[in-house]
Amino acid sequence: MPINDFEIRKKKRWPLPVGLAVVVVVALGAWHFGSSRQQAVTFGTTLKVHFEPAMAGEQRVIEYVGEHIAPDYGIKLEAVGLQDPVQADRAVAQGEYAATIYQHQWWLKQVVDANNFKLTSTLPVFQWAFGIYSDRYKSIADLPDGAEIAVPNDGANQGQALWLLQRIGLIGLDPSIEARTAKLADIRENKHNFKFKELDLLTMPRALNSVDAAIGYVSQFDAGKVPRDKGILFPPAPKTFASQLVIGTPYLQDANIQKLEKAFSDPRLQQWLKTTDDPLVKGVLVPVSNE
Structure with missing residues (x-):
């Protein structure tokens, strides 16, 4: 296409102080919006719970709780697999997922220290063999x-x-x-x-x-x-390395999040871990010990 078919315009430039002021206002506005959005998250009765795809038994745990326990507490569960554990923790901290069950307290500390995520481990779910x-x-x-x-x-x-x-x-x-x-x-x-x-x-x-x-x-x-x-x-798997139900700290008082905690703390889950014949769970994920 011939060059004279284009009109070249010189970009209008703001004076430096005005430009900086606009940048600051936009940045502060984005921060305020992001902060407000995080605090405004309200969870519905269908809750996304993350599992690590490489640990297939974790999905089975979420599905068992979702089918046999969660309905008694008035909630539904959706198992969501995401291989990147740090991105999963970020999603929980931001309220995109309700919880994750893939990590023990020592891994969680490592992630929180590195990324400053607002996350809380609420209860042990199982132990990995x-x-x-x-x-x-x-x-x-x-x-x-x-x-x-x-x-x-x-x-x-x-x-x-x-x-x-x-x-x-x-x-x-x-x-x-x-x-x-x-x-x-x-x-x-x-x-x-x-x-x-x-x-x-x-x-x-x-x-x-x-x-x-x-x-x-x-x-x-x-x-x-x-x-x-x-x-x-x-x-024997030590309790200190038990997987944790990890929840975004700002959402701990959400009514449906509290129901989620009750569902995972229901004794039926530990009994199932003890007796199941599911090959993805038996001998892989074991009940939480007292040690």
């Missing part, structure tokens, strides 16, 4: 000196793995720190000279044949088609 797997050895006692052990690369779950190794006497951690938040740098005793490899939880099943052992969630290894007989230790 957690274990040590190996392609090469049949028991913990068989692990040789110098064995390479894969541990989660995120701080919250790495702490659980190292705390497990300390509880069974294979390593010693710095006594001045909270053991459940330990990092590799906090190892003070390693009499077997174990070598540690940090891996994302989702990659552990694929990497199992390249290390001597790996520590992670049963659900992750199940999803990776790793037979459970490759598990060489399944310790």
Whole structure:
């Protein structure tokens, strides 16, 4: 197209103080709108509850509560899968979802500290079975000196793995720190000279044949088609790592949110976790313990 078919106009410019004033007013208006919008959220009787798709049993938990318990409290549940856990927490903090059930308190603290989300853990829902797997050895006692052990690369779950190794006497951690938040740098005793490899939880099943052992969630290894007989230790799940029903702090007094809390605290859920034969739940998600 010929250049003379266009009319080139010089953009009108505001004087600098006026431009800044407009920017400030717009920014303040956007902040006020966003703040008001968050506070104005009111939940209806159909509540979206997030689960992490890689943890298929979580969806089953929400569906069980939705079908068998929630109607008694006058609400309906919609299970919503979103793989990005930080975005899920953001959605809960902003009132887009009513709650999430994928995280324990230590992961939640990590997310809140990093993002300043307004989130509250209200009650434990279940515990994830957690274990040590190996392609090469049949028991913990068989692990040789110098064995390479894969541990989660995120701080919250790495702490659980190292705390497990300390509880069974294979390593010693710095006594001045909270053991459940330990990092590799906090190892003070390693009499077997174990070598540690940090891996994302989702990659552990694929990497199992390249290390001597790996520590992670049963659900992750199940999803990776790793037979459970490759598990060489399944310790009792500690309550401190129980999943939490996490709710946006500004919405705790919402009537339907309070009904949601009552539905998930109903004893029928713990009984179902104890007795279900659902393969996505049995031996993967277990009742909340007293420990």
